[in-house]
Amino acid sequence: MIGDERLREPGFHSSRRRFLAGAGAAALGLASPTTFAEAVVELPLPGGPGERPLTRAFPQKGAMILQRTRPPLLETPFEVFDQSVFTPNDRFYVRWHWAVIPAEIDAATFRLAVRGEVNQALSLSLTDIQKLPQFEIAAVNQCSGNSRGFFKPRVAGGEWANGAMGNALWTGVRLKDVLDRAGVKADAVQVRFNGLDQPVVADGPDFMKSLDIDHARDGEVMIAYAMNGKPLPLLNGFPLRLVVPGWYSTYWVKMLNDIEVLAEPDTNFWMKTAYLIPDTPHASMTPGQAGVKMTPITRMVPRSFITNLKPGDHLKFGAPAHVRGIAFGGDTGVAKVDVSSDGGKSWQAAKLGRDEGKYSFRQWRTDIKPPARGDLSLLVRCTSSAGEAQPDTPNWNASGYMRNVIEQTVVTVG
Amino acid sequence: MMRRLPWFVFSACLALAPVAALAESKIPLKSVPLKSVKVDLPDDRRMFPDGPGADAVNGNCLACHSAGMVLYQPLLTKAQWESEVGKMRNTYRAPIDPKDVGAIVAYLAGIAPGK
Numbered sequence: 040m041i042g043d044e045r046l047r048e049p050g051f052h053s054s055r056r057r058f059l060a061g062a063g064a065a066a067l068g069l070a071s072p073t074t075f076a077e078a079v080v081e082l083p084l085p086g087g088p089g090e091r092p093l094t095r096a097f098p099q100k101g102a103m104i105l106q107r108t109r110p111p112l113l114e115t116p117f118e119v120f121d122q123s124v125f126t127p128n129d130r131f132y133v134r135w136h137w138a139v140i141p142a143e144i145d146a147a148t149f150r151l152a153v154r155g156e157v158n159q160a161l162s163l164s165l166t167d168i169q170k171l172p173q174f175e176i177a178a179v180n181q182c183s184g185n186s187r188g189f190f191k192p193r194v195a196g197g198e199w200a201n202g203a204m205g206n207a208l209w210t211g212v213r214l215k216d217v218l219d220r221a222g223v224k225a226d227a228v229q230v231r232f233n234g235l236d237q238p239v240v241a242d243g244p245d246f247m248k249s250l251d252i253d254h255a256r257d258g259e260v261m262i263a264y265a266m267n268g269k270p271l272p273l274l275n276g277f278p279l280r281l282v283v284p285g286w287y288s289t290y291w292v293k294m295l296n297d298i299e300v301l302a303e304p305d306t307n308f309w310m311k312t313a314y315l316i317p318d319t320p321h322a323s324m325t326p327g328q329a330g331v332k333m334t335p336i337t338r339m340v341p342r343s344f345i346t347n348l349k350p351g352d353h354l355k356f357g358a359p360a361h362v363r364g365i366a367f368g369g370d371t372g373v374a375k376v377d378v379s380s381d382g383g384k385s386w387q388a389a390k391l392g393r394d395e396g397k398y399s400f401r402q403w404r405t406d407i408k409p410p411a412r413g414d415l416s417l418l419v420r421c422t423s424s425a426g427e428a429q430p431d432t433p434n435w436n437a438s439g440y441m442r443n444v445i446e447q448t449v450v451t452v453g
Numbered sequence: 454m455m456r457r458l459p460w461f462v463f464s465a466c467l468a469l470a471p472v473a474a475l476a477e478s479k480i481p482l483k484s485v486p487l488k489s490v491k492v493d494l495p496d497d498r499r500m501f502p503d504g505p506g507a508d509a510v511n512g513n514c515l516a517c518h519s520a521g522m523v524l525y526q527p528l529l530t531k532a533q534w535e536s537e538v539g540k541m542r543n544t545y546r547a548p549i550d551p552k553d554v555g556a557i558v559a560y561l562a563g564i565a566p567g568k
Contacts, residue, residue, distance in 0.1 A: 086527050098492030107522035108497035138517060143491040165487045193527035195537055210485060239517045243546045265485040273492050308544065 080104055080116065082200040083350060084188035098142075099272035101129040106197055110135035110236075111274060115202035120365055121346035124395060124402050125177070125267050126205035133274045134182055134203065134288070136246045139237040141294070144278055151217075151262070151279060155231075155300035158222030165264065165278055171212040171220075174261050177399035178284040179206045179367045180291055183314055183336050187439030192326055194439040201344060201446075206367070206400040209282045211263035215256045217298070223252065229301045230255040232281050234294035248290045249305035250283065259284050262295060284398040285370030287336050287441075289314050310335060315438070322441045323434035339369040340443040341429050343376055343403070343421035352450045356412050362389075363404035368423035369443075372397035379418040380407045383431060383445070386420065397424065409452040417448045497521060506560030509553040517547055523561070531562040 082089040082104070094105040097113060106112035113133040119126060146165055153161040182203035187196050197203070218230070231249040238245055254260060263282045264270065271277045276293030283290040289309075305311075315333040316322035321340075324331045343366035354360045366376045372394070377386035392402030409415050422428040433444040497519040501510045514523065529537075535558050541547040542554070549557070 084527070088525055088527075091525065096495040098494065105521065106525065108495060108519040110518065111494070112522060140494065142494050144489060146487045146489045169485075169487070188527075193529075195526055195529055195533055197522060198525045198527065238545075240546045240548065244544070264487060268485065270485060270487055270490075273490050277490055278487050312544070 077102070082188060082198075084193075084198060084200065085191055086193060089188075097133070097274060099129060100133070100274065101127070103130070103133070104200075104202065106199065110138040110140065112197050113274070114199055115205060117200065117202050117344075117346070117349075119202075120344065120400075121363070124365070124392065124400050125207055128207070128267055128269055128272050128275065131180075131205040131207065131266070131272070131275055132182070132203050134197070135236060135274075135293075137236050137238045137243070139239055140274075141235050142273070144235075144273065144294075146278060149278055149296070151296055151298065153217060153221045153298045153300075155298075156224040156227040156302050157218075157300050158224065159220075161217075161221050163217070168212055168217075168262065168264065168279070171216050173210065174213045174216075175208060175210045176259065176261065176282070176284055177206065177208045177396040178282060179204060179339070179398060179400055180282075180288045181205075181339055183287040183289050183440045184438065186442040189433070189442060190435060190439045191433070192435075194437055196439050206365075207266040208268065208395075209261065209263040210265035210268070211261050211279070211282070213258055214260045214262055214281070214298075215258050217262060218256060218300070221300070223256070223300055224302075226302045227252045227300045228303065229305050231299045231301055231305050231307070232290075232292040232295055233297040233299070234276070234280075234292045235296050236294060244308035246292075247305075247307050247309055248292055249301065249307075249310055250290065252300070254283075286338055287314075289336065314440075316440050317436050321430055321434040321443075322436050324436055326435065326437075336440055339367070340441060341369045341373070341421040341423045341427055342367060342443045342446075343419045343429065344446055345417060345419055345448045348417065348448055348450055350449050354409050354415065354450050354452045356409055356452050359406040359408050361404065362407055362417065362419075363402065364419060365400040366403055366419075366421040367400050368397065368421065368425070369427065370398075372424040373401040373403075374422045374424040374426070376401075376403040377420045377422070378405050378407060379420070380410060380415060382416060383418055389419075412452050415450050415452045417450065418445050419448075420445045501560070502564070504560060504563065506556035506563075509556040510560050513547065513549045513553055513557060514541075517541075517545070524564070529562070531558060534558050534561040537561070 078093040080093050092105040093102050095102050104114035111133050115130050115132045119130045151163045185203035186201050188198040229249045233247045261282045262279050279295045281292045281295050314336050316336045317324040318332040318334040344364045346364040366373050376389040379386045389403040389405040420429050429443050429445045431445050499520050501507050501520050542549050
């Protein structure tokens with residue numbers, strides 16, 4: 040049992056002592072105990088509990104749904120997605136694995152290391168990085184477990200509704216250009232990414248993720264120093280974060296300060312053991328199913344949401360109702376978005392908004408005519424430009440990953 | 454070297470240029486100055502609600518994470534909580550005293566969701 044001393048200083052541990060000694064106490068900035076309950080939101084999670092505080096206590100963040108304070112898990116309130124195709128930085132969701140997160144970054148002394156199977160190891164300042172050819176791409180960043188709270192039966196983990204995702208215009212440099220400067224050796228097979236966050240426990244697994252060398256050099260994977268034209272909020276990875284367009288956020292390493300080119304496939308815990316999905320269609324299995332082959336989660340799949348209507352909203356019978364929302368294709372663009380107001384028997388095509396690039400959210404809108412008074416279930420379905428449509432039955436796996444079933448919003452017509 | 458143009462010239466170009474063209478640009482589209490940042494991260498010192506085993510939970514679990522997410526879990530079986538506590542010990546190396554494991558699992562399995 041840990042003594043009372045530690046309780047007065049949450050997260051206190053030997054590795055943290057070392058970190059404090061090395062980085063200065065101010066770097067952790069864990070000073071202010073805070074009252075959070077500004078307001079309460081109710082997430083419609085089956086079986087509950089759905090109640091969460093809405094908080095403005097986090098730096099560089101507006102009102103966010105508080106899933107956990109330390110390490111922070113902050114969800115974007117869903118109405119934010121109705122306001123613009125790009126998610127504002129101060130409303131962008133936050134997810135950290137370990138609680139030792141530097142709260143202070145010195146822009147002048149920060150360095151990004153590039154090492155391992157390279158001809159010339161590099162130590163790049165932010166100025167060095169900003170001198171490289173600039174690259175910009177719009178891309179959705181989505182947690183592997185976004186929407187986990189809707190799994191039936193429910194599974195353990197961060198009980199997110201649909202707000203563990205966001206879309207931003209990312210500005211930075213191509214990873215390929217950085218690797219080319221270092222000169223990747225012929226025996227390289229993967230590239231591993233590490234950030235400044237550290238385990239609270241000395242021998243806990245440091246959070247690191249890897250990509251195959253060809254993926255790392257595809258000219259789209261990038262190192263971002265800005266999102267939506269501004270520096271990243273610290274909790275979204277300031278000063279640098281990896282951007283892996285089309286892939287789940289687990290690969291988008293925040294506070295990126297170390298890039299290691301590997302001659303062998305990475306077997307670290309976060310690649311080999313965590314973030315695995317069933318190697319089956321839709322990453323789906325039955326609860327308790329034995330002997331399922333597992334594989335790392337990688338590419339995203341199509342999703343779409345109604346953003347201007349909430350469950351229980353009222354529509355007027357006899358009048359056309361405007362329905363709008365967002366969609367994304369996963370690792371490719373949006374070919375079409377269809378809406379059904381008869382339980383999926385018939386579908387009508389929505390009009391797509393401006394194309395911001397194939398990895399971006401795409402806005403859509405249409406008018407429907409409510410067919411009868413009473414409850415009306417509205418369905419929305421995205422088909423990607425690769426022809427992949429959202430399925431009409433939910434997937435299930437024990438980690439609550441990769442949900443992309445056709446979403447349903449039940450409103451009342453009267 | 455190209456002369457730095459005022460931001461509004463680039464903004465006007467941005468409005469017209471398709472994204473694919475932007476992605477190929479070799480000149481800075483817009484400078485993003487990166488200044489040092491220092492923030493305060495809030496903490497949450499909330500304890501787990503009283504009950505048999507609460508001391509063991511407070512004494513072991515709060516070292517690595519605040520209570521919030523644990524209290525937001527759906528109704529999980531004792532076996533599921535055993536698995537979660539096992540993951541914390543074996544995977545994340547939480548220094549939980551083996552003598553406390555039974556009390557922690559019993560406490561977690563006994564809390565109703567949202568309480």
